[in-house]
Amino acid sequence: MDDTRIWTAAIAVIGDEILSGRTQDRNIAQIALWLNLQGIRLVEVRVVADDRAAIAEAVTTLAGRNDYLFTTGGIGPTHDDITVDAIAAAFGLDVVVHPRARAILEDYYATRGGVNEGRLRMARVPAGAELIENRVSGAPGIRLNNIFILAGVPHIAGQMIEALSGTLEGGKPLLSAVLGSWAPESEIAGLLLATEKAHEGCQIGSYPFFREGRVGANFVIRSTEQDRLDRCVADLATALAQAGYETTPGGI
């Protein structure tokens, strides 16, 4: 494993329901947290409509410049599920019925009314693609080279990424720690910057909040090295204490 290589991923969330505001996306955060554990850094996300041209633009750009691309949504049985067709078209591939996907669906629906035209749509994949198993709903996800085509329903997408755990090459997992404080971030901005600069390989993010009539902030420290992370956290706590602010490990 090359310790200095940074492995990157992108997500393309496909779905009018997110853009209309009707559905609150839950897949970005879920996939992001899982990627951290795989040693892969999520660097960009796009949300696009159920529209072939929009999907093609996002998928070709994001898969082209990242190690991995995950798409969510648009692989169900209905007419607004066009992800497979749009991705296949974007790469000049035919859409074929995957024999194993068909067998999985026939088995799954054997006691649920049988496979019909809509359900068979879920066995269609871009030519040359592999399957990602899914224990929840029968219909599998799809892997096409570095593109992972996942369901939009969060608990099904979650099962699909769990099935991929440990199978994708990555770097060191990104570690993080949190310090909370009832400090107005606008008062300790300089202190944060100085602490980050003094700790190579560490990043400090500041996330203010307003609760119980008071302002405070949680500071998230990130590094791939546990010892560097620990030193940065300790120094930040000391600096904040010297500025008159107690800190709470784990955040407030």
Place this chain on the structure above:
Amino acid sequence: MDDTRIWTAAIAVIGDEILSGRTQDRNIAQIALWLNLQGIRLVEVRVVADDRAAIAEAVTTLAGRNDYLFTTGGIGPTHDDITVDAIAAAFGLDVVVHPRARAILEDYYATRGGVNEGRLRMARVPAGAELIENRVSGAPGIRLNNIFILAGVPHIAGQMIEALSGTLEGGKPLLSAVLGSWAPESEIAGLLLATEKAHEGCQIGSYPFFREGRVGANFVIRSTEQDRLDRCVADLATALAQAGYETTPGGI
């Protein structure tokens, strides 16, 4: 008002905290719902890191091909807040201290310890930009041509868009209605497609769920015309009833 013109908007969510999975974004859905009421259609979203090049790419692309662009995040007082600098640089503009923003901050912090270097960062805007008032935290949002630079904290971003209500030119508001049913979407996919095709100017989205051991779906019908929407909803309910599925107006 041109009834046939579709007004489009994009969102650029700026923030490592979203990409790390630590923070669940709430601004996309909030802004999307508000845009519907303004008669503006959200057509694309990008989530980018606190990185100048990434912000510049997203902002120039999205503002260039949409009527409006909303950015969230990265306008606070700390070192990781680089949105203003990145946007100004992307358009070749200087960053200047806006006199009214400075006055607002001096007033707001008069009883809170005064303005310091970090707080004054929040008065910096790309040259030529206007302010978007914010009653919550003092620090204003920023309007630069068709770009609206909002806070990342959802209740502050929410105040900022409320302040913009009715001020942006748009088309007819997009109307929607929901029918819920304990129908497996894979059994009625053909019915949905046929109903949508029979109703010009209407879109039907299908959102399956699994609850209480049973599968069902909510069908969201959208149109800018109330009468078209009503007819499509009525016909869909009839078609589902004929297929043996009762429907619940408003969704399940």
